[in-house]
Amino acid sequence: MDLEWMLKFLQGMIKPLLATAVVLMAVLLSYFQKLGLECEMIYSILRAFLQLSVIGFVLQFIFSRDRSVWIFLAYLFMVSVAGYTAGQRAKHVPRGKYVAGVSILAGTAVTMFLLVVLNVFPFTPRYIIPVAGMMVGNSMTVTGVTMKRLRDDIKMQLNLVETALALGATPRQATFQQVKRALVIALSPVLDNAKTVGLIALPGAMTGLIMGGASPLEAIQLQIVVMNMLIGASTLSSIVSTYLCWPAFFTPAYQLETKVFSSN
Structure with a gap:
């Protein structure tokens, strides 16, 4: 069951990955306008991607346990x-x-x-x-x-x-x-x-x-x-x-x- 859920998760991440195309557009605009924000944009989106992915797994674990103690800890x-x-x-x-x-x-x-x-x-x-x-x-x-x-x-x-x-x-x-x-x-x-x-x-x-x-x-x-x-x-x-x-x-x-x- 866990393996099946993991497979669905990976398949569902295809669209979020495709959506990073708009971030690439922002990076290119920043480069051509000489804003100097390219590295910060890339870092921000990578950090958001990592944080949300980790939080997704944590919430999946908490919801499957459905215990009040996890509410207080979170x-x-x-x-x-x-x-x-x-x-x-x-x-x-x-x-x-x-x-x-x-x-x-x-x-x-x-x-x-x-x-x-x-x-x-x-x-x-x-x-x-x-x-x-x-x-x-x-x-x-x-x-x-x-x-x-x-x-x-x-x-x-x-x-x-x-x-x-x-x-x-x-x-x-x-x-x-x-x-x-x-x-x-x-x-x-x-x-x-x-x-x-x-x-x-x-x-x-x-x-x-x-x-x-x-x-x-x-x-x-x-x-x-x-x-x-x-x-x-x-x-x-x-x-x-x-x-x-x-x-x-x-x-x-x-x-x-x-x-x-x-x-x-």
């Missing part, structure tokens, strides 16, 4: 990678990787818990792992942008924040506008995507279902659920990240930690 792995990636974006935020990881974990775990309790999705690897992956990926992007933007805004307005602190404001009060701006900027793409979903492009989950043979009406039902959970998880993760950043930005005496804002 979820923690995704959160760890996402936290590291988001922390790299906000590399000047102290303990940024841990802040991002905890924020992503909090936002996605609460959202996933509500979906399971409300019986929107059954608690099985086939449903939970793909859904968790979408939430974690979206929360990773939003959290990284929030942390970086908050730190950069405070740095640009140090005098304003210090003046507010000198007048007796708490760190939250002194940085309220910077936090608000960071959250708005980070969440705007998610909200804009929700506003235009289906009008400009069909989202991935909906497209996959339709191409898999599901009716468009069934596809939009799932896509609505997906959009709701992405907004919920992203909003919660980004807000949690701002609360976790504050201890690193201020001293116990409610003064700005200048060394955090000294680097570019």
Whole structure:
């Protein structure tokens, strides 16, 4: 049975390999336009090909076992990678990787818990792992942008924040506008995507279902659920990240930690 599945997998990879022709076109365009992106394009597509192939085998193994422990292991792995990636974006935020990881974990775990309790999705690897992956990926992007933007805004307005602190404001009060701006900027793409979903492009989950043979009406039902959970998880993760950043930005005496804002 495993050998038969492997054979089907190899046969199914013919079309993805043929589709690399469009990457070749992009590489040639980059070469003739002297963009210098040829090596990066080739590396990116090879890495994506390898990663997705490995993940395919891993998911096949997990789905065949259908045990809850694999859900938690896969979820923690995704959160760890996402936290590291988001922390790299906000590399000047102290303990940024841990802040991002905890924020992503909090936002996605609460959202996933509500979906399971409300019986929107059954608690099985086939449903939970793909859904968790979408939430974690979206929360990773939003959290990284929030942390970086908050730190950069405070740095640009140090005098304003210090003046507010000198007048007796708490760190939250002194940085309220910077936090608000960071959250708005980070969440705007998610909200804009929700506003235009289906009008400009069909989202991935909906497209996959339709191409898999599901009716468009069934596809939009799932896509609505997906959009709701992405907004919920992203909003919660980004807000949690701002609360976790504050201890690193201020001293116990409610003064700005200048060394955090000294680097570019």
